[in-house]
Amino acid sequence: MAEPLGVGLVGCGTVGTGVARLLLEQPDRLARRAGRPLDLCRVAVRHPEKPREVALPPGVVTADPAAVIADPRVDVVVELIGGTTVARRVVLDALAAGKHVVTANKALLAEAGGEVFEAARAAGRTVCFEAAVAGGVPIIRALGESLAANQVTAIQGILNGTSNFILTSMAERGMSYPAALAEAQRLGYAEADPTLDVDGSDAAHKLAVLAQIAFGVSARPEQIERRGIDTLDAQDIRFAGELGYTIKLLAEAWTGESTTGGREVALHVAPVLLRRTDLLAQVRGAFNAISVHGDVVGETLYQGPGAGMMPTASSVVADLIDLAVGRAQATFAAARLWSREGKGFVVEPVERVRSRFYLRLTVADRPGVLADITRILADEGISISSVVQHEAGEGATEPVPLVILTHTAETGRFRAALRKMATLSAVSAPPVSYAMGD
Amino acid sequence: MAEPLGVGLVGCGTVGTGVARLLLEQPDRLARRAGRPLDLCRVAVRHPEKPREVALPPGVVTADPAAVIADPRVDVVVELIGGTTVARRVVLDALAAGKHVVTANKALLAEAGGEVFEAARAAGRTVCFEAAVAGGVPIIRALGESLAANQVTAIQGILNGTSNFILTSMAERGMSYPAALAEAQRLGYAEADPTLDVDGSDAAHKLAVLAQIAFGVSARPEQIERRGIDTLDAQDIRFAGELGYTIKLLAEAWTGESTTGGREVALHVAPVLLRRTDLLAQVRGAFNAISVHGDVVGETLYQGPGAGMMPTASSVVADLIDLAVGRAQATFAAARLWSREGKGFVVEPVERVRSRFYLRLTVADRPGVLADITRILADEGISISSVVQHEAGEGATEPVPLVILTHTAETGRFRAALRKMATLSAVSAPPVSYAMGD
Ligand SMILES: NC(=O)c1ccc[n+]([C@@H]2O[C@H](COP(=O)([O-])OP(=O)(O)OC[C@H]3O[C@@H](n4cnc5c(N)ncnc54)[C@H](OP(=O)(O)O)[C@@H]3O)[C@@H](O)[C@H]2O)c1
Ligand SMILES: NC(=O)c1ccc[n+]([C@@H]2O[C@H](COP(=O)([O-])OP(=O)(O)OC[C@H]3O[C@@H](n4cnc5c(N)ncnc54)[C@H](OP(=O)(O)O)[C@@H]3O)[C@@H](O)[C@H]2O)c1
Numbered sequence: 001m002a003e004p005l006g007v008g009l010v011g012c013g014t015v016g017t018g019v020a021r022l023l024l025e026q027p028d029r030l031a032r033r034a035g036r037p038l039d040l041c042r043v044a045v046r047h048p049e050k051p052r053e054v055a056l057p058p059g060v061v062t063a064d065p066a067a068v069i070a071d072p073r074v075d076v077v078v079e080l081i082g083g084t085t086v087a088r089r090v091v092l093d094a095l096a097a098g099k100h101v102v103t104a105n106k107a108l109l110a111e112a113g114g115e116v117f118e119a120a121r122a123a124g125r126t127v128c129f130e131a132a133v134a135g136g137v138p139i140i141r142a143l144g145e146s147l148a149a150n151q152v153t154a155i156q157g158i159l160n161g162t163s164n165f166i167l168t169s170m171a172e173r174g175m176s177y178p179a180a181l182a183e184a185q186r187l188g189y190a191e192a193d194p195t196l197d198v199d200g201s202d203a204a205h206k207l208a209v210l211a212q213i214a215f216g217v218s219a220r221p222e223q224i225e226r227r228g229i230d231t232l233d234a235q236d237i238r239f240a241g242e243l244g245y246t247i248k249l250l251a252e253a254w255t256g257e258s259t260t261g262g263r264e265v266a267l268h269v270a271p272v273l274l275r276r277t278d279l280l281a282q283v284r285g286a287f288n289a290i291s292v293h294g295d296v297v298g299e300t301l302y303q304g305p306g307a308g309m310m311p312t313a314s315s316v317v318a319d320l321i322d323l324a325v326g327r328a329q330a331t332f333a334a335a336r337l338w339s340r341e342g343k344g345f346v347v348e349p350v351e352r353v354r355s356r357f358y359l360r361l362t363v364a365d366r367p368g369v370l371a372d373i374t375r376i377l378a379d380e381g382i383s384i385s386s387v388v389q390h391e392a393g394e395g396a397t398e399p400v401p402l403v404i405l406t407h408t409a410e411t412g413r414f415r416a417a418l419r420k421m422a423t424l425s426a427v428s429a430p431p432v433s434y435a436m437g438d
Numbered sequence: 439m440a441e442p443l444g445v446g447l448v449g450c451g452t453v454g455t456g457v458a459r460l461l462l463e464q465p466d467r468l469a470r471r472a473g474r475p476l477d478l479c480r481v482a483v484r485h486p487e488k489p490r491e492v493a494l495p496p497g498v499v500t501a502d503p504a505a506v507i508a509d510p511r512v513d514v515v516v517e518l519i520g521g522t523t524v525a526r527r528v529v530l531d532a533l534a535a536g537k538h539v540v541t542a543n544k545a546l547l548a549e550a551g552g553e554v555f556e557a558a559r560a561a562g563r564t565v566c567f568e569a570a571v572a573g574g575v576p577i578i579r580a581l582g583e584s585l586a587a588n589q590v591t592a593i594q595g596i597l598n599g600t601s602n603f604i605l606t607s608m609a610e611r612g613m614s615y616p617a618a619l620a621e622a623q624r625l626g627y628a629e630a631d632p633t634l635d636v637d638g639s640d641a642a643h644k645l646a647v648l649a650q651i652a653f654g655v656s657a658r659p660e661q662i663e664r665r666g667i668d669t670l671d672a673q674d675i676r677f678a679g680e681l682g683y684t685i686k687l688l689a690e691a692w693t694g695e696s697t698t699g700g701r702e703v704a705l706h707v708a709p710v711l712l713r714r715t716d717l718l719a720q721v722r723g724a725f726n727a728i729s730v731h732g733d734v735v736g737e738t739l740y741q742g743p744g745a746g747m748m749p750t751a752s753s754v755v756a757d758l759i760d761l762a763v764g765r766a767q768a769t770f771a772a773a774r775l776w777s778r779e780g781k782g783f784v785v786e787p788v789e790r791v792r793s794r795f796y797l798r799l800t801v802a803d804r805p806g807v808l809a810d811i812t813r814i815l816a817d818e819g820i821s822i823s824s825v826v827q828h829e830a831g832e833g834a835t836e837p838v839p840l841v842i843l844t845h846t847a848e849t850g851r852f853r854a855a856l857r858k859m860a861t862l863s864a865v866s867a868p869p870v871s872y873a874m875g876d
Contacts, residue, residue, distance in 0.1 A: 022587055022734060026587075029587075029589065030587065033586045033587070033772065034586075034772070035771070035772045130584070136735040136736065136738060137738060138579075138580055138583075138584030138585075138738070141576075141579060141580075141583060141584050142576055142579075145576075145579060145583075145756065145759075145760065145765065146568070146576030146579050146753075146756055147576075147752070147756070148471045148472075148755075148756050148759045148760075149460055149464075149467075149468065149471070149751070149752045149755035149756050149759065150752060151467065277720070279717070279720060279741070282715070282717060282720055289739075294752065296460060296748050296749070296751065296752040296755075297574040297742065297743065297748065297749045297752035297753075298574065298742070298743050298748070298749055299742060299743075300574060300575060300576070300740070300741065300742030300743075301727075301739075301740070301741040301742065302738070302739070302740060302741075303717070303738065303739040303740075303741075304735065304736070304737060304738030304739065305735065305736050305737075305738075310734050310735065310736070311734070311735045311736055313587070313734065314585070314587045314588060314732065314734040314735035315584075315735075317586075317587035317734075318583065318584055318585070318586050318587050321583075321586045321587065321772075322583065322586075325768045325769065325771075325772045326764075326768040327583065327765045327768045327769060330763045330764040330765045330768065331763065331765060333473070333763075334471065334472070334473045334759075334763045
């Protein structure tokens with residue numbers, strides 16, 4: 001059998017522990033699949049003395065990432081620290097030292113993908129990152145290899161398992177957002193500080209990575225409009241449910257022709273109403289799923305665990321096998337990701353995206369209100385698909401919720417209508433609205 | 439840019455036309471993705487004069503597959519004839535002539551995979567076949583590359599779009615099997631002779647291919663128990679629906695420890711009752727979907743169009759790009775499919791597989807019948823989860839349907855019970871039963 005592939009781990013937390021376990025517990029299987037042994041040579045962590053759920057061989061652990069990078073037996077550095085400071089240094093130093101890199105770090109790719117990939121090309125080395133988006137779901141290979149004959153035209157993904165877990169609890173068990181979040185934290189589906197998961201940032205990082213592969217664009221954070229589930233009101237989930245819809249936190253990319261004839265892509269992360277029969281609406285708990293439209297194949301869909309020790313390790317080790325086999329190097333060279341070439345797309349705001357909308361207004365229950373609101377929508381060319389106003393008690397003076405579903409409209413015009421509605425005296429709270437997936 | 443990859447097509451029917459269109463209409467895109475042009479050099483068909491939905495360049499078409507194989511510009515022969523006679527010869531001759539092969543032919547792989555792959559290894563050439571299973575769904579890459587760190591433990595797939603289309607029409611529109619088949623034929627979803635699609639043979643071929651990748655077994659046709667949808671009675675779809683289930687034609691593989699401590703895999707194709715909330719139950723029309731359980735990642739699911747001109751061409755051309763990039767050769771060398779090595783699995787009959795069962799009996803509506811039947815089940819250690827007997831009219835003498843759902847039982851024991859029930863005088867038609875997916 002050929003020379004072993006020397007593996008150095010930097011970071012041995014949730015994912016790193018899974019990777020170390022696989023490498024140590026399944027050496028024969030992995031050697032067979034890779035055509036050569038995958039040897040775990042060095043592991044850097046912050047606290048070398050901390051007990052871990054894996055028995056690392058003596059002498060392997062160090063507190064110094066540089067020792068992993070400098071180890072001559074190490075061919076590949078697996079970066080599993082997270083974040084964009086130390087991780088960035090580790091990745092760049094590893095490439096400069098002539099090592100391949102495998103990473104699960106979407107934040108790093110979203111923020112410094114260009115720098116990292118230029119460094120890799122300069123060093124003639126390869127960067128793999130299957131685990132960075134949707135954990136155990138092989139969406140990176142799907143976009144980069146399986147769909148290579150296609151131009152992707154749209155992506156819809158459930159890319160944050162924490163948010164999807166919380167939304168599932170809210171929808172199926174009528175929980176409030178704070179209660180569902182607390183439970184997710186108790187069960188280990190949400191971090192102590194869940195901000196990046198629930199505010200849409202994590203999903204936006206992942207969408208930026210997918211958009212790079214599919215459209216060749218390096219989207220800056222402010223180019224991905226994002227809205228999380230942290231402001232979602234349980235009553236909107238309930239109203240959506242009554243109308244046959246489920247609310248999911250989606251990361252979406254749409255393409256179109258720009259007004260100047262070029263190609264453009266719009267990106268956002270937001271809670272979206274999906275028809276209950278939609279496949280993505282069925283994705284429950286911490287699972288991830290991505291629907292991809294290609295101009296040749298049509299729609300294909302990929303689903304699986306979006307995070308977790310072993311699912312994510314499965315993807316990291318698949319990358320190691322690809323490097324051992326030589327597949328990863330071929331893909332890396334051909335794909336030219338985060339290069340200046342691009343695929344001719346520019347990123348545009350979602351204003352021109354057409355969609356249906358869900359709108360909830362809190363209105364005084366008095367004559368003429370509905371007429372005012374429908375007039376505002378009509379003035380923007382937006383027609384109404386259905387209206388639900390739950391009956392208030394006779395002579396009630398409390399404002400009541402009014403729920404409207406629109407037909408397809410341009411996002412910008414819908415937002416213009418929203419701004420006008422907010423000024424109506426009968427509208428007593430800021431209008432709440434979500435795009436719909438159908 | 440590097441040398442072009444010369445492509446020779448043998449067969450230009452549904453799939454071949456799609457491949458030719460892609461190669462001729464998207465040369466720039468494909469050259470970018472492949473790092474070199476994909477040149478369509480020669481095309482063999484049976485009737486060269488027949489008009490086609492693609493404008494082939496003059497001088498390209500021939501009636502002689504040997505001319506394609508012998509053409510020195512051709513690096514890859516794409517076999518899209520189908521069947522196992524001419525196609526087998528074309529593939530073996532192409533390999534012997536030093537050409538790589540791309541094929542969408544599951545029948546050929548299922549029946550002569552060993553011969554084809556040995557010939558490829560002997561010639562130092564590569565065989566790719568992403569399109570052979572589930573058309574546009576990249577299940578071959580998923581099993582062979584993305585899940586390479588896993589031992590697959592179970593597969594459940596909707597692998598025949600024709601059958602799924604017919605089942606969807608029967609379930610959603612209450613159609614009979616003959617009416618749904620006729621409509622599928624009219625709309626082009628079923629061939630004039632649909633036998634191989636509806637009797638489970640096509641799905642069994644595909645399952646054999648998946649089982650080779652996942653378990654390293656070369657299953658002989660008789661080792662895959664198969665039952666199609668052609669004997670399915672609309673009333674079983676209706677009863678299943680009333681109980682919250684959808685019937686799907688599934689291709690399934692289960693693994694377990696054999697009684698001698700080795701590893702075994704059981705394979706079957708059959709209509710199976712899936713809970714309506716199961717993801718595979720939601721797969722409608724001509725779509726395909728495959729759920730794969732891996733021991734590291736857990737469950738991942740892949741879905742998309744299972745056939746059709748462009749979806750299938752998308753997969754064929756992805757294989758061509760993989761060959762151009764060099765990825766396919768690396769995968770082929772590492773995977774050693776249809777070699778004598780195997781992965782230590784042996785194929786066993788489904789008798790020992792445990793599952794729940796749906797059972798419909800046609801019984802005389804008289805006292806004691808249910809007692810006899812439940813006694814037979816109890817004697818085989820099978821307990822009942824629910825019983826539905828629709829009320830017969832007072833004094834009715836017609837036999838009535840009795841539907842029973844069991845708890846989990848061994849298939850062999852359930853079948854033993856069935857044989858005993860068939861001998862009861864009160865049971866007036868052969869018992870009808872299906873496995874359940876939960
Ligand atoms: N968790 C998931 O399910 C998941 C899924 C997909 C992708 N990811 C990504 O995978 C990466 C790792 O995530 P994780 O959940 O495994 O993180 P984690 O559990 O927090 O582990 C981080 C590891 O990095 C080590 N570390 C931190 N700073 C270091 C430094 N300066 N030098 C050396 N080691 C250092 C820590 O050492 P100590 O153990 O000694 O503290 C720890 O072992 C992140 O980019 C994340 O976004 C995670
Ligand atoms: N159709 C799908 O959606 C689909 C999906 C997945 C996989 N597949 C597989 O793809 C393969 C092709 O299917 P298809 O539907 O494209 O078949 P098809 O429409 O029947 O086309 C067969 C082609 O082969 C040519 N041909 C037949 N015998 C020949 C011979 N002796 N020499 C030269 N050419 C010959 C025919 O020539 P003429 O045109 O001159 O008659 C025709 O162009 C099959 O293995 C099938 O299982 C098909």
